[in-house]
Amino acid sequence: GAVVSQHPSRVICKSGTSVKIECRSLDFQATTMFWYRQFPKQSLMLMATSNEGSKATYEQGVEKDKFLINHASLTLSTLTVTSAHPEDSSFYICSARLGGELFFGEGSRLTVL
């Protein structure tokens, strides 16, 4: 089956630093990937749609300068949280599209101290 892997699974950083999260499709090519954010006890909210070779499409209310998305290859999309603050602490999960199906990564838990 199609596998999507995220790295790191957990990251702790100091306030003001930047953190990069990778999302890889291991056995298929994905022109489109999606980034979601989930706060504790809440639902998954779509942050942006990542398109290989072009700019990401951000959902309303998501700061594109703070959450930098790069989809440089057909198997890798990265999300960089710049100048992270404690309120950015969350569970970030990506999904990759293969045909009509979506496959999710394991998620990355970010804690900003």
Place this chain on the structure above:
Amino acid sequence: AQKVTQAQTEISVVEKEDVTLDCVYETRDTTYYLFWYKQPPSGELVFLIRRNSFDEQNEISGRYSWNFQKSTSSFNFTITASQVVDSAVYFCALRDNQGGKLIFGQGTELSVKP
């Protein structure tokens, strides 16, 4: 606008009880897809089922069953003879026919006690 509502925030049952998780959706699309995912405490999303808007047949998979009713825009999920391992947060989600992005409901946290 598309929307998914899971009115039950938390449900607690005792092992072996049957439990139904409700899901109501809103969409103007004629072609769409509905999903259920399980999210255990570890956080990963486990795919359970996908149903397209043209297939209203109910589905059964082991102890799991789903009831899709277009007339009431509902896609309910029933677990028969619940087990402790069923304890998790369950999400219902809606996807349109073009973009591929999923709109999730608020989730229902199911707790199955021994």
